[in-house]
Amino acid sequence: VMISTVVVVVLTHNLALGVFVGVLLAAMFFANKIGRYMAVKSHVVPVEGIREGEREYKVVGQVFFASSEQFVQSFDFKEVLERVTIDVSDAHFWDITAVAALDKVVLKFRREGAEVNLVGMNEASATIVDTFGVHDKPEKVEQMLNAH
Structure with missing residues (x-):
């Protein structure tokens, strides 16, 4: 999650977009984990x-x-x-x-x-x-x- 957030921020120069991607990925991983x-x-x-x-x-x-x-x-x-x-x-x-x-x-x-x-x-x-x-x-x- 952290690596993808950093990559998005570096590529887009947009911290908000990086945070959004990080939160979205964290939510998906959490849902997958708790679903088991x-x-x-x-x-x-x-x-x-x-x-x-x-x-x-x-x-x-x-x-x-x-x-x-x-x-x-x-x-x-x-x-x-x-x-x-x-x-x-x-x-x-x-x-x-x-x-x-x-x-x-x-x-x-x-x-x-x-x-x-x-x-x-x-x-x-x-x-x-x-x-x-x-x-x-x-x-x-x-x-x-x-x-x-």
């Missing part, structure tokens, strides 16, 4: 009388634009389950990309026939999910499906 600290762990919760049972996913870390693809890929949508519980008590959703990833996960599980329960969402994450999410708004899901 998100994990999804799961275990099966046996339900008596139901062969498929229930799987509980535990999300830990920061979910935002840099980790949203990893978030979606952490779930097994092909496993036949009666219920899926997604525990987000140790996670935080930062932006609309993260909300879109959550919507994608919930809607995919529902399309596969599973009942999905979200538990443990903190207040800040709940606010952004309530504002931009569609998985809990049937009329928005219908609009989205009819638009394509």
Whole structure:
């Protein structure tokens, strides 16, 4: 970051442009680094009388634009389950990309026939999910499906 900042300043003779490039690169490296600290762990919760049972996913870390693809890929949508519980008590959703990833996960599980329960969402994450999410708004899901 420092070397690129110096190179930009020397080549352009513009300190502001050098600072801008340095801040931009530092932000990109930080987002990449923090995006790797998100994990999804799961275990099966046996339900008596139901062969498929229930799987509980535990999300830990920061979910935002840099980790949203990893978030979606952490779930097994092909496993036949009666219920899926997604525990987000140790996670935080930062932006609309993260909300879109959550919507994608919930809607995919529902399309596969599973009942999905979200538990443990903190207040800040709940606010952004309530504002931009569609998985809990049937009329928005219908609009989205009819638009394509």
